[in-house]
Amino acid sequence: MLFIYGALTVGGIETFFVRMAKERFKNNLHTSILLLSKPELSNAELLSEMKKYANVIFPKDIFHGPALLCRRLPLLCQVDEERLVANLKSIDQIHVYHGMHALLGYRLAQKLKKTIPVTVGFYHYIKYLWGGDDVAWHEKLNRKFIFKYLPEESLSFFSEGNRELYIKHKKQKFEKSNTFRLGVIDKKMITLSGDIVAPVKIAAVGRLVEFKTYNFYMIDVIKELRLKGVDIQFDIYGSGQLKHQIQEKINKANLQDRIALKGTLDYSSFDSTVSNYDLFIGSGTAIIQASSLGVPSIVGVENMVEPNTYGYFCDVWQHEYNLKGLNLPLLKIEDIINEFISMEKDKRVELKEKHLDSINMFTNESCQNSMDVLKHIEMPLDDFKFNKYFYELSRIFDWFNIKFNSKHPRRTQFEDYRNINED
Incomplete structure (x- = not known):
């Protein structure tokens, strides 16, 4: 298997790729990953971990041409076919998240003169929905390749809820697509222990980005709890463009002694760190990992403006729990925290046991087995043809448009979800 991605920064997708490489290594299965970036842009620990289990390659290893061009515009670069074969002769599947990476993988398979299936993981529900039809030419081509050219079996939605969302918006059935869990x-x-010692400690782990709104409203929740005399501490692990905005809100609430921005949490330190907390709030893969430690985990619904949630992960794991607007009752996070604090010890242990039971569908072994089967997918016989120069010109123009146009659909992609009624 070949993964194609940008850089191994600390995030859910990146750590997932490392876990899959490790699981495949245990089963004597070959894995490669092509990172379209400089090595130093990856997290040193994650990159080192990946190198234990996979053949890590960079554009300079398979392309001719200026290094910057090979990283940014790989579709235009000449492939060194001898080195390509030397690095990737053993791959039997190409797995990606981004549309351009899918087209690049398709091109590399052609250069290898092998019929290698290209598979796409829908790691974020909005990835191929934002903007609707109001997207640049290259993005329309990405979606044409994924939804019209690739076999449905190549698409992995990772949940039934995510597939249903795409059925609704794309007007396709996706009957043969995959919904196995990450x-x-x-x-x-x-x-497990039912004891808690003041202060009650809550953690959040993840990138500090726009759609993870719980990092903002939890400041209001902590403020309200402190006004009511609750001894509580909230630690936020992660980095991102909203770090300073979050810190400003903490300062404005005068909660510097109760809410701390802890920076990036090393991949290897997640379990030992998060297991020391009484509660967790988050989304994506981090909430699954926290639940696997028996830490009661509150779902941080993405783009939720008010401090509301569907509840604990153990009660909603079978749903697309990140997604706002599900037909599930909303609960106040402040109430959940208060109820947790007032629980009897045996009830806390029972809650923790429910979280341990809920993660059985999310094992690395089960997911790897399901992904490995995809190597048998048959690609279409007809070639997918497009003008790679027009494609890359479209990407370049759109990059400037995104940078300078505040109304670009890429920059407003979460607004529709944020405006969903929360009553």
């Missing part, structure tokens, strides 16, 4: 954890022995 591999996040290895089963482990956990000792």
